[in-house]
Amino acid sequence: MRLLAPALVTTAVLLSACGTTETPTSTAPASAAGGPVTVTDSRGKEVALDAPAAKVVVLEWGETEIVTSLGVTPVGVADVAGYKTWNSVVPLPADVKDVGKRNEPSVDSIVALDPDLVIVAEGRDTALVGRLEQYVPVVVTKSSDAAGNFDRLRSDVRMIARAVGKSAEGDRLLSDMDTALAEGREAVEAKGAGGTPFVMADGWSQGSTVSIRPFGKGSLVSDAAEAVGFTNAWTGDVDPQWGLGATDVEGLTALTDPRTMLFYSASEDDVFTTGLAQNPVWQRLPFVANGKVVKLEPGTWTFGGPKSVVHVAEQFVKAATA
Structure with a gap:
C-alpha cells in the first residue's frame, strides 16, 4: 500500500523502523563552483x-x-x-x-x-x-x-x-x-486559535477492518502543525523514527476535547469516507459530530521536504482561521 511510504515503519506501528538522533554534516570547507x-x-x-x-x-x-x-x-x-x-x-x-x-x-x-x-x-x-x-x-x-x-x-x-x-x-x-511557518502562526494566533488540539492520521482497510495510523509528536506533520500554533492531542505510543502510531476507530474515542480537529491524508483510497462514514463509533466522535474533520488535499506528502511542510502547514492554518 502506498501510504506505507516511509523507508520503514515499526512493527508496532505497522511494519518496521527505528532511528537515532545523529545528524549528517558537511565536513569540507566550501569548494569553488564545480570543485571537489x-x-x-x-x-x-x-x-x-x-x-x-x-x-x-x-x-x-x-x-x-x-x-x-x-x-x-x-x-x-x-x-x-x-x-x-x-x-x-x-x-x-x-x-x-x-x-x-x-x-x-x-x-x-x-x-x-x-x-x-x-x-x-x-x-x-x-x-x-x-x-x-x-x-x-x-x-x-x-x-x-x-x-x-x-x-x-x-x-x-x-x-x-x-x-x-x-x-x-x-x-x-x-x-x-521558516518564514511561511512564522506567518502561519501569526495568523492562527490573530484568530485566537492558538493551542487548538488536533489529531492527524491516515488509514487503510483490510476487508471490513479499518486501521488508522496517527501522526504523534515528533512526526514531521506534527512539527509543522505545532509550528503554526496547534497542539497534538494524540498521546498513544509512536515509533522513534517516524512518530507514527497504530489504532482503530475505537482508539479515537480517547480524544474527547470538543475543540479537537481531525486532519487526514488520503491521496488514493479514502477509508475515512468509505470505510467509516456509517460506523456509529465514528459518528459519535467529537470532531465528527462537530464537523471538524479536514481532508488534506490529494498530493500532500506528509513525509516530504520543506515545500511539503509549508503545504501541510498552510492547510492547518486555513482550517483554523476559516
Missing part, C-alpha cells in the same frame, strides 16, 4: 565527489522533492508514478526515468543512467547501498527522526544541497519554510 565536494551522511561516512553531482538518482520521495526543489532534475527516481500521486507540490518533469520500487529499486536501471550520485534514505536495505557503491557514490539521508524532525530535515537539506552544488538554494529553501 565532501559531505558526511547519516552513517557518519564521508562521501567525496570530484564535483557537485549533476546526474542524481533518488530512491525516496521526500529526498526527490528536496533535490527537485533545489533546481536539480533527477535523472532517475524510484516509483515515479507513486511520487506524482502522493506529492503534487514539487512536480517531476515527464522525462525522469523510473528505477523501480522504493523498497526494491533496480540496480541495473540505476547504473545504466550513469549517475554522479545516488541518494538513499536510512532504513532501506543496507545491502543495496553496498551494491550501489560498487558503481557510484551514495549518500544516505536520515529521512526522519521523531526526536527532532525539523533539525533532521535541515541537516538532510543542507547535505543534499552541498552534494549537488546548491547550498545557497538550500539555505533559501529553509528560510522560506
Whole structure:
C-alpha cells in the first residue's frame, strides 16, 4: 500500500523502523563552483565527489522533492508514478526515468543512467547501498527522526544541497519554510486559535477492518502543525523514527476535547469516507459530530521536504482561521 511510504515503519506501528538522533554534516570547507565536494551522511561516512553531482538518482520521495526543489532534475527516481500521486507540490518533469520500487529499486536501471550520485534514505536495505557503491557514490539521508524532525530535515537539506552544488538554494529553501511557518502562526494566533488540539492520521482497510495510523509528536506533520500554533492531542505510543502510531476507530474515542480537529491524508483510497462514514463509533466522535474533520488535499506528502511542510502547514492554518 502506498501510504506505507516511509523507508520503514515499526512493527508496532505497522511494519518496521527505528532511528537515532545523529545528524549528517558537511565536513569540507566550501569548494569553488564545480570543485571537489565532501559531505558526511547519516552513517557518519564521508562521501567525496570530484564535483557537485549533476546526474542524481533518488530512491525516496521526500529526498526527490528536496533535490527537485533545489533546481536539480533527477535523472532517475524510484516509483515515479507513486511520487506524482502522493506529492503534487514539487512536480517531476515527464522525462525522469523510473528505477523501480522504493523498497526494491533496480540496480541495473540505476547504473545504466550513469549517475554522479545516488541518494538513499536510512532504513532501506543496507545491502543495496553496498551494491550501489560498487558503481557510484551514495549518500544516505536520515529521512526522519521523531526526536527532532525539523533539525533532521535541515541537516538532510543542507547535505543534499552541498552534494549537488546548491547550498545557497538550500539555505533559501529553509528560510522560506521558516518564514511561511512564522506567518502561519501569526495568523492562527490573530484568530485566537492558538493551542487548538488536533489529531492527524491516515488509514487503510483490510476487508471490513479499518486501521488508522496517527501522526504523534515528533512526526514531521506534527512539527509543522505545532509550528503554526496547534497542539497534538494524540498521546498513544509512536515509533522513534517516524512518530507514527497504530489504532482503530475505537482508539479515537480517547480524544474527547470538543475543540479537537481531525486532519487526514488520503491521496488514493479514502477509508475515512468509505470505510467509516456509517460506523456509529465514528459518528459519535467529537470532531465528527462537530464537523471538524479536514481532508488534506490529494498530493500532500506528509513525509516530504520543506515545500511539503509549508503545504501541510498552510492547510492547518486555513482550517483554523476559516
